[in-house]
Amino acid sequence: MSDVVLPCLNEAAALPWVLSRIPGGYRPIVADNGSTDGSPEIAAAHGATVVHARPTGFGAAAHAGLVAATADIVCFMDADGSFDPAQLDRVTAPVRASAADLVLGRRRPTVRAAWPVHARAGNAVLAWRLRWASGLRLFDLGPMRAARRADLLALDLRDRRFGYPLEMVLRAAEEGWRVREVDVDYAPRAAGSRSKVTGTVRGTMRAVRDMSRLLANAGGARR
Incomplete structure (x- = not known):
């Protein structure tokens, strides 16, 4: 059994599909971060474990889900329908086989609209800086x-x-983990769901700001 942490803020439109696609052997944990659209109730009705995360923030939700998890292997995945839970084995298999310590799903858009230009550009810049700061490919x-x-x-x-x-x-x-990427599909999020990061230029800029601060510290430590 593996646990799947789904940070959530107003994802009522996407949760039924996402939770219906969770494969056997995975337990969904919806870490709600103050939804006002009934997301926690919908998640519970579809069999998910619901935890309420405070303060407001993506990391607060993700970490609350991690703390609530009990399985040996924990997955993280957006709750907006952009990822297919049926592909979770792609990221867990190398960890189960002790071939990697952390596996990231490299997004492969199913259609051009799935990944807005501003978000793709921001991710490319951050990934380049991450390679420089960490030495990871x-x-x-x-x-x-x-x-x-x-x-x-x-x-x-x-x-x-x-x-x-x-x-x-x-x-x-820093800890010398074996980190690798595997390809996963990246689709347009569910109708009625809007990404808090990639959905707007403002959201992307907030994420870039938060991540740039960490990268600057990492770069200083490396020098």
């Missing part, structure tokens, strides 16, 4: 990912905003 800060719970908790991640996924990779690199 990565090309995407993939939100679908997997690692062992005990190892993740030992990283002692502190960011509770958009920098959380990047801090995870940077700390993993």
Whole structure:
């Protein structure tokens, strides 16, 4: 059994499809971050474990889900329908086989509209800076990912905003983890669902700001 952490803020439109696609052997944990559209109730009605995460912030939700998890292997995945949970085995298989310590899903858009130009450009810049800061050969800060719970908790991640996924990779690199990418499909999110990061230029800029701060610190430490 693996746990799947789904950080959530107003994803009522996407949750029924996402949760219906969770494969056998995976337990969904919806980490709600203050939804006002009934997302927690919908998640519970579809069999998910629901935890309420505070303060507001993507990292706060992701970490609350990690703490609530009990399985050896924990996955993270956006709850907006852009990823197909049926592909979770792609990120967990190398961890189960002890071939990698952290696996990131490298997004491969199914259609051009799935990944707006501003978001793709921001991700490319951050990935380039991540390669320089960490020495890891990565090309995407993939939100679908997997690692062992005990190892993740030992990283002692502190960011509770958009920098959380990047801090995870940077700390993993510092600890000498084997980090790799696998391809996963990236589709347009569910109708009625809007990404808090890539959906707007403002959201992308907030994420870039949070992550740039971490990268600047990592770069200073490397020098």
